[in-house]
Amino acid sequence: GAGVSQSPSNKVTEKGKDVELRCDPISGHTALYWYRQSLGQGLEFLIYFQGNSAPDKSGLPSDRFSAERTGGSVSTLTIQRTQQEDSAVYLCASSYQGGSGTQYFGPGTRLLVL
Amino acid sequence: DAKTTQPTSMDCAEGRAANLPCNHSTISGNEYVYWYRQIHSQGPQYIIHGLKNNETNEMASLIITEDRKSSTLILPHATLRDTAVYYCIVRVVYNNNDMRFGAGTRLTVKP
Numbered sequence: 001g002a003g004v005s006q007s008p009s010n011k012v013t014e015k016g017k018d019v020e021l022r023c024d025p026i027s028g029h030t031a032l033y034w035y036r037q038s039l040g041q042g043l044e045f046l047i048y049f050q051g052n053s054a055p056d057k058s059g060l061p062s063d064r065f066s067a068e069r070t071g072g073s074v075s076t077l078t079i080q081r082t083q084q085e086d087s088a089v090y091l092c093a094s095s096y097q098g099g100s101g102t103q104y105f106g107p108g109t110r111l112l113v114l
Numbered sequence: 115d116a117k118t119t120q121p122t123s124m125d126c127a128e129g130r131a132a133n134l135p136c137n138h139s140t141i142s143g144n145e146y147v148y149w150y151r152q153i154h155s156q157g158p159q160y161i162i163h164g165l166k167n168n169e170t171n172e173m174a175s176l177i178i179t180e181d182r183k184s185s186t187l188i189l190p191h192a193t194l195r196d197t198a199v200y201y202c203i204v205r206v207v208y209n210n211n212d213m214r215f216g217a218g219t220r221l222t223v224k225p
Contacts, residue, residue: 004157033213043158043215091157093213101205102148103213105157 002026004106006092012112013082021077021109025094032075033095033103034067036088043091049075051097082113118202123220126196132189134219136202139183145206147178148213149187151198158201158215161187192223 005024013019025032034046045059049069060066064082069075079086089110093103119137126132138147148163162169162176164185169176175188189196201218 042217043213045214093157101146102160102163104160108157 004092004094004104006090006106006109008109009107010110010112012114014114015084016081018078018080019082019111021079021090021111023075023077023092023094023106025073025075025092026096026104027073028096029094029104030072030097031095031101031103032069033093034075034077035091035093037091037108038088046077046090079111082111084113087111087113118204118216120200120202120216120219122217123222125222125224126189126192128194128223128225129191132187132192132196132221132223134187134189134200134202134221135184136187137184138202138204141182141204142206145204147176147182147185148203148205149174149176150201150203150213150215151196152201152218153195153198161200192221194223194225197221197223 004026007022030051032049035043037043047060047067048056064080067077089108091105091108093105095101095103146163146165149161150158152158162171162174164176164178178185199218199220201215203213
């Protein structure tokens with residue numbers, strides 16, 4: 001079946017602009033995660049959605065970052081008033097609740113803030 | 115989740131087996147060992163996971179020591195396309211919290 005998809009694959013924006021990144025998880029997966037990865041660095045957890053529970057936002061670096069998940073499926077990560085340090089690859093992953101918790105990752109969105 | 119220790123980098127000749135070690139001496143009884151890899155400019159790719167028994171799938175084999183304090187990922191016949199950063203992660207069973215990726219091992223497969 002289809003894997004996790006993300007769009008756009010690349011995004012170039014100007015400092016101060018808002019951006020929206022989209023994630024389509026694997027069908028039937030109830031858990032969805034956002035991470036970001038700066039150049040040459042490891043993955044940094046941002047936010048986690050599990051079913052209808054309140055999301056775990058503990059990894060969001062500032063209040064400029066927010067995410068929502070509509071209908072328990074598609075998720076959008078929004079970055080307001082982008083800064084140059086927001087430049088990174090933003091990765092989405094999903095997993096099936098009740099399983100071993102294996103996460104399957106999308107290809108990522110490469111964000112460049114000029 | 116328990117911490118893992120992996121070598122920073124390894125080389126392997128094409129066609130040979132690549133054996134990637136991971137130490138997880140503080141692993142708890144309810145923690146799985148997961149392996150992922152990340153090929154340049156791509157998202158992490160799930161490889162295999164296990165609890166205490168050795169596991170094998172179409173990609174790799176996972177050997178876990180009897181005391182579960184270390185494990186080895188084996189790519190039986192490495193190809194150039196296996197060049198990637200390999201991450202060993204330990205995580206509580208059925209825990210749907212975030213994956214904690216460390217620095218991983220950069221495997222370079224050479225012709």
